[in-house]
Amino acid sequence: MISVNGLIRTYGDFTAIDNVSFDIGQGEIVGLLGHNGAGKTTIMKMITGFLEPTGGSITVDGLDINRDREAIQRKIGYLPENCPVYPEMTVIDYLDYAATLHGVPETERPARVREAVAKTELTEKATQLINTLSRGYRQRVGVAQSLLHRPDILILDEPTNGLDPSQVQHMRDLIREAAQHATVIISTHILQEVQAVCDRVIIIRAGEKVLDARMDELRSAHRLLVTVDAEPARVDTALKQITAIRKVEQLSIDGHQRRYALEFQEQTEAQQCAPGIASALLEAGCSLYAMQPEQRTLESVFLEAAAHH
Numbered sequence: 311m312i313s314v315n316g317l318i319r320t321y322g323d324f325t326a327i328d329n330v331s332f333d334i335g336q337g338e339i340v341g342l343l344g345h346n347g348a349g350k351t352t353i354m355k356m357i358t359g360f361l362e363p364t365g366g367s368i369t370v371d372g373l374d375i376n377r378d379r380e381a382i383q384r385k386i387g388y389l390p391e392n393c394p395v396y397p398e399m400t401v402i403d404y405l406d407y408a409a410t411l412h413g414v415p416e417t418e419r420p421a422r423v424r425e426a427v428a429k430t431e432l433t434e435k436a437t438q439l440i441n442t443l444s445r446g447y448r449q450r451v452g453v454a455q456s457l458l459h460r461p462d463i464l465i466l467d468e469p470t471n472g473l474d475p476s477q478v479q480h481m482r483d484l485i486r487e488a489a490q491h492a493t494v495i496i497s498t499h500i501l502q503e504v505q506a507v508c509d510r511v512i513i514i515r516a517g518e519k520v521l522d523a524r525m526d527e528l529r530s531a532h533r534l535l536v537t538v539d540a541e542p543a544r545v546d547t548a549l550k551q552i553t554a555i556r557k558v559e560q561l562s563i564d565g566h567q568r569r570y571a572l573e574f575q576e577q578t579e580a581q582q583c584a585p586g587i588a589s590a591l592l593e594a595g596c597s598l599y600a601m602q603p604e605q606r607t608l609e610s611v612f613l614e615a616a617a618h619h
């Protein structure tokens with residue numbers, strides 16, 4: 311649905327986005343995760359056609375951003391980082407105006423505005439001036455604005471930034487709701503945000519993509535942690551016939567107990583191999599104290615990805 315290939319953006323001598331590629335399929339909820347200044351906003355502005363790439367290509371449903379910018383923009387609802395909601399307008403007037411900008415026909419506008427107001431739970435505030443709203447409500451107006459033309463794709467730049475915990479909760483519910491009908495990309499510098507709403511994460515660091523993975527893949531362990539009373543050479547010999555093991559690494563020594571991490575060729579093999587590994591160790595005369603799949607958190611993956619680049 312969205313295909314980004316070799317994307318580059320420079321500002322003078324500075325390369326803000328450096329050869330980033332990814333494909334996003336219909337219905338995915340993808341989190342662009344990175345520290346401030348990593349390049350998330352720059353990528354989003356290029357996908358939404360508000361900033362020209364210096365190099366590379368972006369296509370949406372086969373349309374090219376350079377040639378078919380307006381057609382692509384009609385498919386996308388965009389919440390920019392600092393959504394320009396007009397403070398002196400009422401919520402409803404602003405949304406009516408935004409619907410015009412989105413090209414919603416006049417006869418359909420009242421219904422579309424009502425629909426967006428209902429989805430974002432803004433009914434109570436509909437006739438209030440935007441400058442009298444809290445940040446959380448103003449953010450909802452920004453999201454309401456992005457939904458008016460019923461886009462197939464939602465691109466939300468830091469949608470929970472500056473919100474209090476209950477507003478964050480509401481915004482997450484809103485994103486999940488919206489994701490039932492649309493492909494969603496959100497940007498955030500908060501790991502928990504991605505864990506809460508996304509089914510895939512793309513980590514951006516200093517303009518480069520350093521990780522692109524499904525959340526369920528990240529959660530699934532690809533290492534088995536084993537505690538035995540044997541030194542490395544004995545463990546290696548005992549496990550030699552289990553070819554699925556790619557690497558044995560000693561992690562720690564505690565008295566006569568040694569903890570090892572067993573790494574596998576395929577992520578799924580860790581669990582399957584566990585009984586065979588237990589038997590092999592016992593047959594070799596080792597005492598087995600503990601065995602468990604390694605629990606990876608997004609935090610550890612994020613740190614790993616950062617460390618390798």
Ligand code: ATP
Pocket residue numbers: 321324326344345346347348349350351352353391499
């Ligand atoms: P944040 O969460 O702080 O918005 P971000 O990941 O969205 O961060 P970007 O706003 O995309 O990051 O910025 C990426 C890099 O490009 C930063 O180093 C930023 O300073 C730089 N940058 C962005 N816009 C410009 C510009 N107009 N001129 C020069 N440098 C820019």
